[in-house]
Amino acid sequence: MLDKTVYLDNAASTRLDERVLEAMKPYYFDTYAVATSEFGYSMGIDAKEGLENARAGIASSLGASPEEIVFTSGETESSNMAIKGVVSALMKKKGNHIIVSKIEDFPVLNTARALEKQGCRADYISVSPEGILNLEELENAITGNTALVSIQHANQEIGTLQDIKAIAEICKEKDVLLHTDATHSFTRVPLDVSKIPVDLVTMSAHTIHGPRGVGALYIREGTPINKWMDGGFQESNRRAGLENIPGAVGFAKAVELVTPEENRFLASLRDHTIRRAEEEVPHVTLNGSRTQRVPQNANITFHYVEGESMTLHLDMRGFAVSTGSACFSRSLEASHVIMGIGGDHERAHGSLRFSFGRYNSMEDVDGIIDAVKEIVSQLRAISPLYDKNK
């Protein structure tokens, strides 16, 4: 059954690209030294070179200098390190107030909540029905005690892109540091830190066919940040832990493999999905912005049906999608993102998130929309809720 399943969930982008593994292999089997042993012997120098080339590749895709990139174990660690590291560095000098949006992904949202429990103050800025941050509310929330603003570049569920330039300018004007979680936009939508004054950027390899357990944090030179994970002196004494050199090399290769053509292709899959759903299925709502949106995401609520039922029926037909937040699908709690954009429980639970990746085709998209049409129609036919409202 597995080999005929079409993945249009986050798995669409977590499948490793074979070329990424090929790039990693030499660092598993030939040049497998620990980079910090560089003084000792040749292989250490070769391994270090692989790591530094990977660092330069990631940096260049972001308009950063290589020394501003720190490799981590992924999105969650990068965001924890950014927020806890900066707050810890500025707590006494400036204050322990942080500002995030209401629709952040869990690494940022729950780090803010954890810091609140430790006595920090956090503000959660609201967003428009399309998921766009309320800039005026942000501006008013910043005080002299604000250590950090953390606003995502793109949303993990509804794909809405924030105007990160406008946000960065507000932060710069108010002299406060800005972190952005770019996990769901990195390489898919340009972000140039040489032009946009963002101070910290979270990135992850798993959203672009790179290896799991590998991410990076951009830290603008001069940013005050305490070490969060203690131990060895790796990553210029900013992040302890034996370097995952094959992982870093794989991440850089994954970045290199993303092209503007591919991003346009993903956008065409997205637009086709939205168009067909809106034209062919009654009672649907597009979640997120129609224009300010990452190319690889469509999120649609099919009213009067349960997302969980739809995903199960789709699974039986060989299609994998998710409902609500992928990180949260074990729970039946409504997505905080859909609630954050003004949706209710019904809208949250009836939502399907489509993610598009390198291995998807237009045929996949047509297949799933055909299936969704049938399933929605069948489920609505037996839904007392739908009978009352249709």
Place this chain on the structure above:
Amino acid sequence: MLDKTVYLDNAASTRLDERVLEAMKPYYFDTYAVATSEFGYSMGIDAKEGLENARAGIASSLGASPEEIVFTSGETESSNMAIKGVVSALMKKKGNHIIVSKIEDFPVLNTARALEKQGCRADYISVSPEGILNLEELENAITGNTALVSIQHANQEIGTLQDIKAIAEICKEKDVLLHTDATHSFTRVPLDVSKIPVDLVTMSAHTIHGPRGVGALYIREGTPINKWMDGGFQESNRRAGLENIPGAVGFAKAVELVTPEENRFLASLRDHTIRRAEEEVPHVTLNGSRTQRVPQNANITFHYVEGESMTLHLDMRGFAVSTGSACFSRSLEASHVIMGIGGDHERAHGSLRFSFGRYNSMEDVDGIIDAVKEIVSQLRAISPLYDKNK
């Protein structure tokens, strides 16, 4: 040059085993879903099954239950999580005092130092000239405010094994929790948590030919521990972050591939290295214990020569070893381990650490000892220090 180098540094165990990569591949290319999407569709269930089988494999090698194992990004994260998580949970209820040994690896040692800066109290217990913990000193250091004792199972440089059973019994008697960093002993020396009352155990895949960036933490059921990395609800809400399923599966495979026969073989390489060095090179000191020692480590000081010079000369002859701590070899600071066992700077800087792995042979060992003999003799011939003392 690379293909003729013989690795007897920590790289001897960081080379990935091809069978490990083969075990990982299905989770990169076929079953690449996010485990927490399990309610959504079949592939999520298969991915979850792979993760849980890996967890059961690691657990079984330690005498633990699967639910007591949390996957992490490696040794450093496991030890940070264990120590900071327990101290945070017990700080108000019990106290913020921790106890570690003077010769811990950096993840434990520098976490203790970082906690001290945050107002915690730390004691650093001394060790014998062989590196064996002073049990009486430990017993006397424990107070009613002690939140955690963290004593390594085996040392990272000199390979000394602690009597973890005696240490655990002291802690149990005094009703204090015990963490042990078993990075350098896991699978090489038995550790059965069903028999030894240790509460937390750090493990890593990179020391047994597993993938980089993958580790685990054993947490005995009921152990008070706060979440350290915030975000999603993975690992039964104990460790946030997208599961690195290929990594976990690779780690479990690496564990499975270690056999008692292999450990006996590594011990024979170790013993042969020590025997030949002691018999054939004058003025050498074995660092660490002759009997309480992991099979894959030999650490020898060649007096009147610099370890850095030896490693460079050995490198030119195609042999890779390290001097001092691998994590620290960028610095010329003396190894805190050699200093901790009563050595001086001369002894620390003249030390070579030999690590043995699956891909080493008795021929490798004879080759490096032949080379060391020549190099030491040449370096001593031009050493004014040696002339004065020989």
